[in-house]
Amino acid sequence: MADQHTPESQQPFEPQPQRQPQPHSGAAPEPWERAALERIALAAINEQRSARRWKIFFRFAFLAALLLIVVAIFSASHQQAVATGRHTALVSLEGEIASDTNANAKDIDRSLRRAFADADSAGVILYINSPGGSPVQAGIINDEIGRLRKKYPAKPLYVVVGDMCASGGYYIAVAADKIYVNRASIVGSIGVLMDGFGFTGLMDKLGVQRRLHTSGANKGFFDPFSPETPAMDAHAQQMLDQIHAQFIDAVKQGRGKRLHETPDTFSGLFWTGEKSVELGLADGFGDTGYVAREVIKAPDIVDYTEKESISDRIARKFGAAVGAGAIHALALAGWKLQ
Known part of the structure; x- marks a missing residue:
């Protein structure tokens, strides 16, 4: 009897075990792994x-x-200046006179010393174009000019004024043998000032209280956030008057009988170059070329300015x-x- 086979479609169904996915190299990493890799x-x-x-x-x-x-x-x-033969030495002082500018006593004095020491320089021109500045720096330069003029009596020094020679600039100029100006130059301002600001009224409006502690009764003088006192005003005026007196003395010594003093001469006013000649604050009109050519008689100009x-x-x-x-x-x- 022939074996009987059950068709495949009629065989009983047997469930197959579920296969677990196997990890492989191309699988996406976990979020924390990705963040770590990105940080690295x-x-x-x-x-x-x-x-x-x-x-x-x-x-x-x-x-x-x-x-x-x-x-x-x-x-x-x-x-360094290169000079050959007889010439006029030039030193320029321009801008505010202060220790941290080009118009400082150290550089100007060094330039003047080199100009005077050169045997070929027939005379020295100090060109000034300055509104003034530190009375200390100006006084140092004034003193040095006086010393050099005594050391080299045969070598004249002339000041030539540009746009302005006021306050500390004029303090320096009066030490020269002569001062030459342009008719429109500004000359003078023989005075001293001390300025600043006071904020006490504004602080009161804003309700701000100043707390200042000092170890000396006068240590807080001129603090802009503290009110002024009569003692402060008196002390400041005394200092200003003393420096002003030094300035006046330098002008009188430098200009001598050429100065035609008026009540306004030492008031801090300033004048045109034309008026300054009338007042004896200056001696004549001319620029550096004129002074070198017509006064010193050495038209070749060599600049000794310390730059x-x-x-x-x-x-x-x-x-x-x-x-x-x-x-x-x-x-x-x-x-x-x-």
Whole structure:
């Protein structure tokens, strides 16, 4: 009897065990794994960028330093005045007279000493274009001019005024042998001032209270946030009067009998160059070319003014640039200056 086979479609159904998915290399990582990988990658990129920025920064710093050395060598050979034969020495004083400007006593005095010491200089012109400034700096220059005139009695010094020779500028000018002006120059302002601001009224309106503690009864003098007192006013006026007297004495000594004193001469007023000649504050009209040519009789002018060299200017700007660049680089690298 033939074997009987049950058709496959009629065989009983047997459930197969469910197969578990096997992990493979292409499976997506878990969220925390992805975040960790991103942080690691970002840190590596930032480190590379920081290293690259520092490398660029130091390359530029090296090139700038090399350029500074080259310019310093070049400018050092051209900074000093070059004079051949008989000539007129020129020193310029321009701008506010202060220790931190180009019109400071140290540089002006050094320039004047070089101008007087040169055997080929027939005379010295001090060109002044200044509204004034520090009475201390002006007094130092005035004293040095007096010393140099005594040391080199055969070598005259003339002041030539530009737009303005007022206050401290005139304090210096009176030490010269003669003063030459333009008719429209501003000359004079023989006086001293002390200025400032007081904020006590504003503080009262805003309800702000000033708390100032001192170890001396007068240590808080002239504090702008404290009210003035009669003692403060009297002390300030005494100082101003004393400095004013020094100024007046310098003018009288320098101008002598040429000065036609009036009640306004030492009042702080200023006049045109034309009027200043009438008042005896100046001696005549002329510019540097005129004085060199017609007065000193040496038309060739050599400038002895102590100037900031190209290397000094670049060094100052380079120093500021390096500081800013270093701070920027540190900031990019994640550093913060508190």
